[in-house]
Amino acid sequence: MDNGLKQLVEVSRLFGSDPSFVIAGGGNTSYKNEEKIWIKASGISLATIDENGFVSLSREKLKLISQKNYSNDPLLRENEVKADLHEAIVAPKELRPSVETSLHELISYRYVVHTHPTIVNGMMCSLEAEKTCKVMFGERALFVPYTDPGYILFKVVAEGISRYTAKHGLEPSIIFLENHGVFVGADTTEKIETIYAEIMTTIGGRLSLQLPGTETTMLKSEIIACVESLHPGYAGFKALGIKSELTDLYVVDEISFSKAKKSFTPDDIVYCKAHYLYIPAQENVTDLLTKTTEKIADYFDKYGYLPKVLALQEQGIIAIEESLKSAQNVLDVYENILKISFYSENFGGPKFMNDEQIAFIDNWEVENYRRKIAKS
Numbered sequence: 001m002d003n004g005l006k007q008l009v010e011v012s013r014l015f016g017s018d019p020s021f022v023i024a025g026g027g028n029t030s031y032k033n034e035e036k037i038w039i040k041a042s043g044i045s046l047a048t049i050d051e052n053g054f055v056s057l058s059r060e061k062l063k064l065i066s067q068k069n070y071s072n073d074p075l076l077r078e079n080e081v082k083a084d085l086h087e088a089i090v091a092p093k094e095l096r097p098s099v100e101t102s103l104h105e106l107i108s109y110r111y112v113v114h115t116h117p118t119i120v121n122g123m124m125c126s127l128e129a130e131k132t133c134k135v136m137f138g139e140r141a142l143f144v145p146y147t148d149p150g151y152i153l154f155k156v157v158a159e160g161i162s163r164y165t166a167k168h169g170l171e172p173s174i175i176f177l178e179n180h181g182v183f184v185g186a187d188t189t190e191k192i193e194t195i196y197a198e199i200m201t202t203i204g205g206r207l208s209l210q211l212p213g214t215e216t217t218m219l220k221s222e223i224i225a226c227v228e229s230l231h232p233g234y235a236g237f238k239a240l241g242i243k244s245e246l247t248d249l250y251v252v253d254e255i256s257f258s259k260a261k262k263s264f265t266p267d268d269i270v271y272c273k274a275h276y277l278y279i280p281a282q283e284n285v286t287d288l289l290t291k292t293t294e295k296i297a298d299y300f301d302k303y304g305y306l307p308k309v310l311a312l313q314e315q316g317i318i319a320i321e322e323s324l325k326s327a328q329n330v331l332d333v334y335e336n337i338l339k340i341s342f343y344s345e346n347f348g349g350p351k352f353m354n355d356e357q358i359a360f361i362d363n364w365e366v367e368n369y370r371r372k373i374a375k376s
């Protein structure tokens with residue numbers, strides 16, 4: 001195995017197995033030499049990845065993508081780019097390279113490790129993301145305001161990098177993406193680790209509000225036992241619930257829950273959908289089931305799909321999915337949303353994705369593919 005690829009596998013596992021950096025299937029890593037870039041395949045988990053989990057692509061062909069003109073229609077454009085991305089694959093043709101491949105190619109450092117760390121997103125999904133980023137990192141990092149993922153994000157990051165490079169005479173090694181996460185680039189994996197440690201201590205040092213207990217207990221609720229009866233669309237679905245000091249903070253009433261009712265990042269939507277459903281407490285179990293059924297039907301009418309996350313007032317959080325494994329993924333990602341919301345209070349409070357940004361992801365086929373793979 002190429003030594004660079006070997007180092008890539010090691011650094012991928014290191015970050016991938018630490019839940020404070022990577023939740024569920026999120027994050028991706030790459031290594032490049034002069035001709036080729038090796039990037040994590042879509043749907044593969046970083047924690048257990050080996051050299052077979054990476055796709056190699058021709059850098060020359062990837063560069064053509066940045067020079068080509070594509071359709072103005074977002075869906076058409078993403079399909080055209082996807083086809084060119086497929087065209088650039090050296091091996092293996094049957095794996096799909098990460099949707100963030102072009103961003104990795106933009107950064108000329110040999111190694112790139114992209115993650116969505118919880119405390120970084122506490123800052124990046126807050127009302128004061130840009131301001132705090134300037135104060136804490138100054139010229140050390142490039143800040144990119146939220147942009148729809150895919151080709152447009154690629155263009156915006158490309159511009160940001162060239163502006164930064166023109167000004168500083170070297171490329172940024174830290175790129176923060178609002179409502180998304182961070183890209184770290186360096187020529188060695190040791191340097192990647194040092195830079196990440198710097199990021200974590202810098203942001204960690206600014207957190208005056210410390211997270212409440214996250215020790216979870218399984219939630220016992222009638223809703224979980226009869227989830228299939230709540231809506232015909234849930235036939236064969238499974239539900240899992242949790243409760244912790246952290247969830248207690250958000251399910252106490254609807255106002256508290258409003259701070260965790262929507263998605264912060266495109267990845268949240270991939271796993272949990274964009275909107276989370278609050279169910280007020282009722283006098284008895286029969287009323288609770290009736291109320292929940294009603295609320296789910298209203299939600300379905302409004303959004304055209306069923307909720308995956310229910311917040312039961314005074315009880316806890318329930319995830320509903322096709323299997324127990326995918327329900328657990330939803331819980332993990334949603335619990336992380338609660339943490340991000342909590343940390344964001346250090347930086348002016350939570351900033352969710354807006355409706356237009358959500359609609360773009362909901363319509364995006366690439367993300368649907370990831371959803372499919374993440375479940376299998």
Ligand SMILES: [Zn+2]
Nearest residue numbers: 027114180181
């Ligand atoms: Zn990402």
